[in-house]
Amino acid sequence: MPATPSSNPTTPAAFSAVAPYYDHLMSGVPYRFWIAYVERLWKKHSLAPKSVLDLACGTGTVTRMLAQRGYVTAGVDLSGPMIAIARERATEENFSIPFYEQDAADMDLGVSRFDAVISLFDSLNNILEDDRLQSAFRRMHDHLNPGGSFIFDVNTEFALEQGMFNQSCSRKDEPLHYRWRSRYNSETRICTVSMTFSYDSGTGERETFKETHIQKGYAKDEITRWLKEAGFATVTVYDGYSTDPPRKRSDRLFYVAVK
Template identity: 30%
Template structure:
């Protein structure tokens, strides 16, 4: 999947995303599981919104993303905020050579962009290899309910002066997957609108499937919660959070 061009409208699309809730989730789990050190690996870091926030709070942050364009935007943000990020372009399922970390995150449903169970399991293995003993692995996924009942056959749109978009979601080819067709109209410096088309696929799995893969690889799944709360998921939960420890 290419993010060329998309990186520069991504933050507009994500402007209402509650990044502070992910930050609070990480703070709470770090304290609860007594993680003393601050070396964080932010996988699927995108344009660096969470990476920059973590760095500003005193974390030593390494960000990884598949998109060079996304990483360029992340670096620009880091420079503007006068923080340091170590940024690498890698596929999270092929992660290598980055050392070990106290906390590894895959937030904002980034794991749902992996196309198959093979890539998900490979990613869990790579995370395990890069995590210190007793370290935390934190990630979230779309629930089956959200994919099947909220996204499917829905259209979203927004019209503003700088950027407008139409976002339509369709059933994907694989089980429990959804295709997102996005068309952006971006106002360029000449006052004309340029069209940008994107097609993204996300796929999710039952909670017990994720847990089985994690335990098979060597993680202890400490908590499975929903929607930025400490409550267990229910049948209408939309975002599932996993808190795992490398035993």
């Protein structure tokens, strides 16, 4: 479940109502595995970044974990409630990490430049317009130091078509229950996910809320082309969590774009 990288007028409440429960919802995510994989990709491409921008950082878990590993970090997310929690968590853990509430497609951090930008958990699928995604690629390129890298993952069209968002949890011992159902339009490549949540804080009464999240599937060739048009010198694409080339049935692809 990604954080929010870019605005979308059809889903103004996305990642707002769910923000207080986001960390609980993501508690099963193997964050250390994801970070180790990113570091593996950096090493494979002979990259040794010292400063990292976490795009669509959500509540800042990855941002803080990278800081714990010695990187100088910053985070960006469109969701104000998520950024507020990220700042609170950083303060609690005595980290001085800047977090910015900004849209990826219009991101402007002044003179700040980074050795690497990362965007994980299929966050860029939330950008629904081709020109906005292209703009985000240009903004990331402009905020990188020479030789810097941009690593991100996306859900493939195959994954969205196969209903990978159809999930539910209603275990009695689980305070957060959810039911997600998706609809995919193969012509527009838009996947609409209707999400219903209920949370029991210990009172025995459940608070119910809903959100609608929308993702778009993008083809490997068009993402690669747009990255090169944004100015990246090299673009390499991997089947998810590996260093193998993409497969026809890959459900997640990782991109390594180097300035």
